[in-house]
Each structure stands twice: as structure tokens, then as C-alpha cells.
Amino acid sequence: MMRKHLMVKKGFRRPSVAVAAAVLTTAALCVVPAASATGASSAPSAAGKSVTQAAAARGLPGVANNDEFQQNLRVMLFRSYLPSSGSQSQITAQLPKLSLKNTTTGVVTPLPTCGGFANPARFVDSQSNAYNVLSSLFRTLRGPRISQFPYCGWWAVIDRTHTNIFFPDENAAYWAAPFLAGPDQELLIDGVYPDNRYFTLTLYNGDSAYYDYNGRTSLIHDFEINPNPGSKNPWQTAGAAPGGSWRVVAKPKPGRNEANTLPSMPNPPVHVVGPIFKPNPPCGSTTKDPAPCRLPMMFAREVQALQGSVWSNPDNAYVSADNEFVSGAGGEVTVVRGKMPVTVHGRHPVVWPNNRAYQMRYMSMCIYPWLSPYPIESAAACAYDDQIVTDKDGYYTFVFSTKRSRPSNATTANGVNWLQAEPRSNNLLVMRNMLPSSNFKNAAANAPKNGNWISTYNVMGPYYPVSQWTCSKQIYEASGVAGCNPSGPPPGR
Numbered sequence: 001m002m003r004k005h006l007m008v009k010k011g012f013r014r015p016s017v018a019v020a021a022a023v024l025t026t027a028a029l030c031v032v033p034a035a036s037a038t039g040a041s042s043a044p045s046a047a048g049k050s051v052t053q054a055a056a057a058r059g060l061p062g063v064a065n066n067d068e069f070q071q072n073l074r075v076m077l078f079r080s081y082l083p084s085s086g087s088q089s090q091i092t093a094q095l096p097k098l099s100l101k102n103t104t105t106g107v108v109t110p111l112p113t114c115g116g117f118a119n120p121a122r123f124v125d126s127q128s129n130a131y132n133v134l135s136s137l138f139r140t141l142r143g144p145r146i147s148q149f150p151y152c153g154w155w156a157v158i159d160r161t162h163t164n165i166f167f168p169d170e171n172a173a174y175w176a177a178p179f180l181a182g183p184d185q186e187l188l189i190d191g192v193y194p195d196n197r198y199f200t201l202t203l204y205n206g207d208s209a210y211y212d213y214n215g216r217t218s219l220i221h222d223f224e225i226n227p228n229p230g231s232k233n234p235w236q237t238a239g240a241a242p243g244g245s246w247r248v249v250a251k252p253k254p255g256r257n258e259a260n261t262l263p264s265m266p267n268p269p270v271h272v273v274g275p276i277f278k279p280n281p282p283c284g285s286t287t288k289d290p291a292p293c294r295l296p297m298m299f300a301r302e303v304q305a306l307q308g309s310v311w312s313n314p315d316n317a318y319v320s321a322d323n324e325f326v327s328g329a330g331g332e333v334t335v336v337r338g339k340m341p342v343t344v345h346g347r348h349p350v351v352w353p354n355n356r357a358y359q360m361r362y363m364s365m366c367i368y369p370w371l372s373p374y375p376i377e378s379a380a381a382c383a384y385d386d387q388i389v390t391d392k393d394g395y396y397t398f399v400f401s402t403k404r405s406r407p408s409n410a411t412t413a414n415g416v417n418w419l420q421a422e423p424r425s426n427n428l429l430v431m432r433n434m435l436p437s438s439n440f441k442n443a444a445a446n447a448p449k450n451g452n453w454i455s456t457y458n459v460m461g462p463y464y465p466v467s468q469w470t471c472s473k474q475i476y477e478a479s480g481v482a483g484c485n486p487s488g489p490p491p492g493r
Contacts, residue, residue, distance in 0.1 A: 073206035078175040082197035082347040088173040096191030098153040104184040111153035150178050165373040170382030181264040187250040195242035203262050204311055213263035214256050219314050223352040226259050234349035297323045298453035299465045317433045317444035325402050325421045332405035333476045335469040335484050336398040339462040343385040361435035367419045370426040380420040388417050407476040
């Protein structure tokens, strides 16, 4: 699977266009060719072993037909941003209980809780080794398990300290639960409303993409989940306390407006014809304001073909750029400026979506090394909205450099947000805009999904993260942002 996506990326001029193929994305653990848990074929292979025997030898007992598995595999991600305690262990203790229901027989099988989360070694993702990642996770599982896939409920948590892959947000965690879909199979999800800023349940298919069914995306938001009798949803009812209970059912054919359901089967695939993006046009007369043309490191929204891949979040619009920090070469410090949107504050639920006090639910800026498996290296690699300092006009200043090249005056006390780049590779700069309000016209979500920074800039306007200033540590320490900007004052000044 990863080989397919890396082959797609080779078609782009710069890796910045394709960063969202991996953002959040977030969990390679279950993009695996494997098999059905319920009586799949064990036909002999060319080597004389059954597929079941070959799969078991690689560490996945009860897994048989690879093609059937890939077709029916679903991975559910439980996303959590900003728990009230400041620790995602609060959410781990409250993860939903999972059960599989066969609608033909009526049998409900609870999935045991996995007894600990794996931290697999780094892996090479260019040779379809996602199966090996899943195998390594299986080998490290502890606690009760059943004899056939999916063995237990939650396989792994994706964050900086556990399964650190595919550009996770420092302020979020993503729990993954694989299962097999079918016309008579339902996944029952019984949980409680957490005390955090945001959570969702999202289903992905065997190609790591979220999908549509009957006009619905395979995602359900916190504010869409109706409570069980006697409980309240704090994203629906102002002042309601977290902790109330709910049930969501992933089923094959939910009605368009059927509450508390997720579609476990997608619409039939539609063949897409034509190019998936257009190259960036040259700078100059093609833009209303040519200011962002001074450097090639431009932020752009990802292309349509990548937005739905590698477990990206349908609620996020990602704009990304890349840069290379070369110590001692004069380009050690990069400055990014833009206007800060009005976001929800704090770590508690807020009634949504018709809340005109805010322009979006969440915003962050992160920097990642462009190295497999695309981890987040440092707690200083992300800043989210509540942490971002702005000037009197509401503009932020981000300074990116290696730890060694950090200017002494690049501090929040000086109105600057510093993020740590890694010196050994290109670095990917990623801005997340999550769940914008419908009346916020400058949201990144309104930009075309074409990988073109100019169309992104034209939509975001003053909220576009302009990156046109690069200078040495010494120049920045002597003159600040102005010293990195010989062509005139930056936006908002």
C-alpha cells in the first residue's frame, strides 16, 4: 500500500504537495494484505503451502485470503485532541467497548481489550511492508485474544511516544481498531463522551482511505453522536458534563439520515479519469500579490487524490510546505507569518457546529523530518492555537530552525513561536485547519484540492502562512524578523 502512495508522490515536483497523504494520518499498522476471519479460503499456494499457513508463518494466525482481506478490511480510528487532563492516558482509560454482531445469527462477540500498545521498530515502507508492521503489532499484543482476526479491540495508539508514524499531531492521539466488514456484520461501539476539545470515529478501507456511501462520509463527529437515554452530549447541550454514554453502529447500509451509524461498506468505486493536479504556474502576474513568490517554499493544499488516503482526517484541511535547513550555510532560520483564526480555546467540549463565536475548532502548525516512517521528533515540533502568540493585529510569527541554530530572541516573550527542525533531512511544515465554521470564507478547506499554492493563497488571504524570509541565526538575533525580510515589512506590520 505504501509503495502505491510513494509512487504517486514521485509524480510531484516537490514533496510538500503530497504531505497530506500521510498526515494523520496516522497509522500504517493496519493497511495490510491479509484475510477473512470467518472461514476464508485456504487454497494451496505455488510453494505448496496454503495461504493460511503462509500467513500464520508470518505471525497472523487465522488470516487466510489476502485479496479477500484487503477488500473487506476496515480500520476505525478514534481521534482525540486536547484531553482536559493534558494526558491522552485519560482517553485510553475510556476507550469504547467493541463488539462484532452477526445479523444473520444474532450472535454478538465482544472483542477483548488489547493489553498494551505496541511500539514497533522503524520500517521501510517502499516494499509493501505494512503487513510486517501489523505482524509486529500482533507479536507484541498482551492480554486476552481470540484465535482469529481481529484478535482484540484496539491494536495501537498513534502518537509521539507509541506508534510514531505518518506525521501525528503532537496534541492528538489516534487509536486504531481493525475489523472485517461484510453484508451480515456490524461493529457495535459503546463509549462515553470524553472531556476533551474534539473526538471522532472514522472508518477507512483496505486502501487506507475514508469513503462515501449514500451521500455520507465514513466519519461521525462528536456533536453528531446522540446520547443513550438518561445521558447528554456536551457538544449538543451547553453545560452538559462529559461522561454520558452512547452507542454507534458501523453497518453495511445505514440510511442517509440514520443517527449514530457509520457505513461499513462504500459506494461502488468510480474510475477517475484525467490528471489529479496541475503544476504550479510561474510567479508574477498570475497572482494578485506576488509577495509569496520570493521563495520556492510555498504552502499548498493537498491534491484530491491524497486527501482521502493514509488515514487523513476528513475534518482537516492541510496546507504544507517543505524546506531544508543546512547548518552554517546562511539559511538556518525560516520565518512564516500569517493571521491567526479565531479558534475554540481550552480542553473541554463546546457546542458545535452552529457556534458563531469561532472560525474553526482547532488549528496547529507542526514540522516533521521527511524520513520514513515520518515521525514527530520533538515536543517542540508542534504548536496549537492556545499556544500560539500573536501581535496586536492578530498575526503570528513562526521561526523554524534546528535546535543548534535557534536565535536567542526567538521566544514567546518576543512574540515568536519557535519550532524545532531536524538537520538531517528536508522538513515538512504542516498547518492544520480543523472543522471551520461555514461563515469563515478564508478557511483552508475552501481552497481547491489541487496542490497549487496560488489557489490556496487566493482563498486564505491574510490567513495564508507566507514563508518568504530566510536568514542566518546571527542576522535574526541582530534584527529580528525585519532582518530576514530585506524586501519590506512582513504582513500585519
